[in-house]
Amino acid sequence: MSDETTRMTAPRPAGEPAGGGDRTAVVPTPATRAVQPPPAATGPVPPHTAPTRVVLPGGPTGPAGTTGGATGGLAPTSVVGHGGAVGQGAAGGGYTGSGAGYTGSGAPTAPRIPATGEVLGQFQLGDSLGHGGFAHVYRAMGPGGEVALKVLTNTEPGSLDRFVGEAALLDRLAGRGFPQLVAAGLESPTPWFAMELVPGPTLSQRLAAEGPLPVHEVLRVADDVLDALAVLQEEHFLHRDVKPANIIAAPDRNVLIDLGIAKGHGTSTSTHAAGTISYMAPELFVRKPHARSDVYSLGLLLIFIATGQLPNDLNFAGRDLTAADVGPVDQRLLPLVLAMTRHRPEDRPPLHNLSRTVAQLAGDSARLDPALLAAAGATTIERGLVTEVLTGSGAAATVAPTSMLASNPVQPGEPMTNLVYDQQLMGRLHQVHGDGFDGAAEAVISTYLAAVGAQRAGGRAPVEIKDYLWAAMRWAPAFTPEGYSDTFEGWAAYRQRHGLPLPGTPTTSTPRRQTTGTAARVAAVAPAAHATQQQATQVAPSFRPGPPTQQAPAPAQQAGPTTQPQRPTGPVPPNPQQQTGPVQPTAPAQGFPGRDERDALPSRRDDRDPSRDSRSDRNRDSDGGMRAVAAILGWIPRILMAIAVYQLVRLIPGFDVMPSAAELPLFAALGDIGVAALSLDPEWAPRLAELSIPLLGIITAALVNLVRAVRQRRGGRTWPFWLAVVVWVIVIAVQGVVGYAQQVTEDARDSFQEQREQIQDDLEQGVQDTTEDVRDSLWQSFEDVLPWN
Numbered sequence: 001m002s003d004e005t006t007r008m009t010a011p012r013p014a015g016e017p018a019g020g021g022d023r024t025a026v027v028p029t030p031a032t033r034a035v036q037p038p039p040a041a042t043g044p045v046p047p048h049t050a051p052t053r054v055v056l057p058g059g060p061t062g063p064a065g066t067t068g069g070a071t072g073g074l075a076p077t078s079v080v081g082h083g084g085a086v087g088q089g090a091a092g093g094g095y096t097g098s099g100a101g102y103t104g105s106g107a108p109t110a111p112r113i114p115a116t117g118e119v120l121g122q123f124q125l126g127d128s129l130g131h132g133g134f135a136h137v138y139r140a141m142g143p144g145g146e147v148a149l150k151v152l153t154n155t156e157p158g159s160l161d162r163f164v165g166e167a168a169l170l171d172r173l174a175g176r177g178f179p180q181l182v183a184a185g186l187e188s189p190t191p192w193f194a195m196e197l198v199p200g201p202t203l204s205q206r207l208a209a210e211g212p213l214p215v216h217e218v219l220r221v222a223d224d225v226l227d228a229l230a231v232l233q234e235e236h237f238l239h240r241d242v243k244p245a246n247i248i249a250a251p252d253r254n255v256l257i258d259l260g261i262a263k264g265h266g267t268s269t270s271t272h273a274a275g276t277i278s279y280m281a282p283e284l285f286v287r288k289p290h291a292r293s294d295v296y297s298l299g300l301l302l303i304f305i306a307t308g309q310l311p312n313d314l315n316f317a318g319r320d321l322t323a324a325d326v327g328p329v330d331q332r333l334l335p336l337v338l339a340m341t342r343h344r345p346e347d348r349p350p351l352h353n354l355s356r357t358v359a360q361l362a363g364d365s366a367r368l369d370p371a372l373l374a375a376a377g378a379t380t381i382e383r384g385l386v387t388e389v390l391t392g393s394g395a396a397a398t399v400a401p402t403s404m405l406a407s408n409p410v411q412p413g414e415p416m417t418n419l420v421y422d423q424q425l426m427g428r429l430h431q432v433h434g435d436g437f438d439g440a441a442e443a444v445i446s447t448y449l450a451a452v453g454a455q456r457a458g459g460r461a462p463v464e465i466k467d468y469l470w471a472a473m474r475w476a477p478a479f480t481p482e483g484y485s486d487t488f489e490g491w492a493a494y495r496q497r498h499g500l501p502l503p504g505t506p507t508t509s510t511p512r513r514q515t516t517g518t519a520a521r522v523a524a525v526a527p528a529a530h531a532t533q534q535q536a537t538q539v540a541p542s543f544r545p546g547p548p549t550q551q552a553p554a555p556a557q558q559a560g561p562t563t564q565p566q567r568p569t570g571p572v573p574p575n576p577q578q579q580t581g582p583v584q585p586t587a588p589a590q591g592f593p594g595r596d597e598r599d600a601l602p603s604r605r606d607d608r609d610p611s612r613d614s615r616s617d618r619n620r621d622s623d624g625g626m627r628a629v630a631a632i633l634g635w636i637p638r639i640l641m642a643i644a645v646y647q648l649v650r651l652i653p654g655f656d657v658m659p660s661a662a663e664l665p666l667f668a669a670l671g672d673i674g675v676a677a678l679s680l681d682p683e684w685a686p687r688l689a690e691l692s693i694p695l696l697g698i699i700t701a702a703l704v705n706l707v708r709a710v711r712q713r714r715g716g717r718t719w720p721f722w723l724a725v726v727v728w729v730i731v732i733a734v735q736g737v738v739g740y741a742q743q744v745t746e747d748a749r750d751s752f753q754e755q756r757e758q759i760q761d762d763l764e765q766g767v768q769d770t771t772e773d774v775r776d777s778l779w780q781s782f783e784d785v786l787p788w789n
């Protein structure tokens with residue numbers, strides 16, 4: 001093998017002096033870490049117990065560029081080893097080395113996958129241990145014994161940076177919870193690094209062979225992975241790819257592999273998202289990594305290894321899992337996994353609390369402290385992590401601005417696989433799939449692409465994108481409800497029939513808000529659906545020009561979903577537009593999970609249950625009553641609000657000539673009841689009658705919210721509820737304050753009047769008395785002086 005790497009044999013950049021350091025490993029290290037002196041260039045590879053310490057020839061602080069990853073960003077996007085080929089290549093979007101696969105132009109070329117027997121550095125490759133979309137891992141023999149040797153095979157721009165970053169992080173972790181780095185040849189034409197060989201199957205292999213694990217094994221996995229995640233957190237990293245395939249079940253421990261640095265923060269989760277997205281935390285779908293994102297993935301993983309199945313996909317439903325979602329799981333595990341998979345990351349417990357809970361469960365579960373599983377404020381270490389993410393240090397600088405996260409559209413230049421982050425598109429597809437109309441997906445995608453630009457499709461036809469997204473989300477083909485065609489029109493008809501809100505297509509400017517009533521909405525959407533079909537045919541050709549390949553489905557299949565088996569349904573109306581549509585599926589491109597891969601993925605519970613749709617139909621029917629109640633109830637608070645506002649207007653001086661609504665029998669009675677219940681002066685009855693109007697409003701608004709929440713099976717309160725409560729409270733406050741002020745003023749006026757009258761009476765009396773006294777006294781004096789007295 002011509003590969004000259006011993007541990008690292010990268011060419012030095014021009015002008016850099018040669019020396020002992022030129023044959024050392026050049027994985028970037030954090031600026032804060034003590035850097036060890038480079039080992040001798042020609043020395044033997046040390047045994048695993050003394051791994052090569054990768055160093056930066058540029059000095060302890062490392063050259064510019066290391067800040068991207070190793071200094072604590074979530075994932076390095078630009079890592080410079082020693083200012084040489086790696087760094088330059090990274091900046092240029094490709095590897096500047098001479099090897100196949102990484103060209104200076106940055107354009108990906110064919111990957112080189114080494115064969116068994118080849119030698120890389122001082123390691124001879126043995127059997128393949130496995131591979132993902134990113135790298136191949138081999139059993140290899142080196143001077144210190146057997147190792148797992150990982151070879152980069154992905155040639156997309158940035159993949160080398162990620163690979164270098166992974167090696168750097170492994171080195172930094174020094175075997176704590178992860179395989180220990182042994183040696184690296186990152187500037188080899190075939191970049192590689194060797195790490196400790198962990199014996200054993202992955203957890204997904206173990207599950208496939210043995211089925212669900214007993215509780216104590218589940219807790220052991222939880223314990224080991226929580227420890228590993230805590231180590232990562234100390235280093236200010238998230239893994240972001242916790243899944244059964246990334247945990248090796250060694251006889252004595254479970255080891256987390258495949259460091260998530262391959263998943264750049266705010267960027268793609270790599271091109272082979274299938275199987276990864278299944279475990280992805282909801283906040284990652286809006287590209288807002290949280291310190292507890294790994295907790296969510298681990299929670300799902302524990303559910304999977306305990307039950308053999310994953311809960312329904314809830315990423316777009318926006319709610320927590322319930323016991324019913326989880327399926328038959330040991331009751332001891334239930335509170336743990338429910339807490340770990342809470343929808344809002346801040347409601348999930350921090351790692352430390354989880355470790356203590358797991359320890360308690362493994363010991364004496366009776367001592368389980370429920371407070372540990374409650375939502376807890378950010379820990380100091382988490383705050384550090386979040387700060388780094390938010391301040392945009394290193395790789396985090398790629399985070400989209402908050403304004404972009406609102407609708408989260410895929411940006412030009414982003415890989416097509418990032419469509420999974422588009423909430424608008426994915427939310428719509430989730431609805432389509434949930435209703436059982438996978439066949440409407442192509443139309444939805446086409447319309448979406450027509451709006452955002454066909455280039456976002458990355459050259460894929462809508463049907464390919466649909467297949468990709470379905471595989472990525474592990475949505476098994478849905479069963480269309482009987483009597484409906486699996487098309488956009490069928491979906492629209494189904495929603496109309498069930499009185500469900502009918503979303504427009506993503507691009508339509510369908511004036512849903514300007515029309516009222518279901519009929520009007522349907523009328524508005526019908527042309528939209530028609531337009532969608534047209535757009536499907538218009539957009540598709542520009543995605544993937546070229547002749548259809550062997551895999552192109554027969555025209556008849558093109559009319560409907562190309563991949564979904566359907567239950568026999570009623571006659572499906574022909575759709576000539578789709579039949580003639582130039583959708584030209586081609587062989588799955590790189591990064592798309594193959595059919596076998598998809599089949600191997602564990603299905604979501606709903607996906608495996610063919611009776612799901614009829615069941616959900618029944619649920620929807622039973623929801624009908626609730627919906628009617630909610631609709632009726634919905635008007636009551638609005639009417640009450642109008643009355644309360646009317647009452648408010650009456651408070652304005654001069655407007656009190658208008659009749660008081662509080663005199664209506666219902667409210668008057670409530671005023672009387674209030675006075676009796678609170679033992680108040682009866683004169684307060686009219687005031688209480690006035691206050692009863694907004695109070696009644698709050699109560700009915702709360703009821704409406706409750707009914708709605710039950711119907712939608714959503715926990716928590718919705719914002720309209722809070723809006724209503726705020727309005728009502730303001731009305732009550734104004735009415736209360738003004739009413740009280742009026743009452744007090746009236747009382748004061750009365751008392752003033754009383755006092756005035758009293759004073760007047762007193763004055764009059766006084767004047768009269770005085771007059772009489774004066775008169776009497778005068779008369780007396782007069783009498784006294786009269787001569788006849």
Ligand SMILES: Nc1ncnc2c1ncn2[C@@H]1O[C@H](COP(=O)(O)OP(=O)(O)OP(=O)(O)O)[C@@H](O)[C@H]1O
Nearest residue numbers: 129130131132133134135137148179196197198258
């Ligand atoms: N240290 C190790 N010891 C033993 N086997 C390993 C080791 N590291 C990796 N493997 C095996 O190699 C397989 C692929 O490894 P890894 O997941 O790291 O590759 P990847 O290409 O980065 O994967 P992905 O595409 O999922 O990111 C693993 O599933 C595992 O079977």
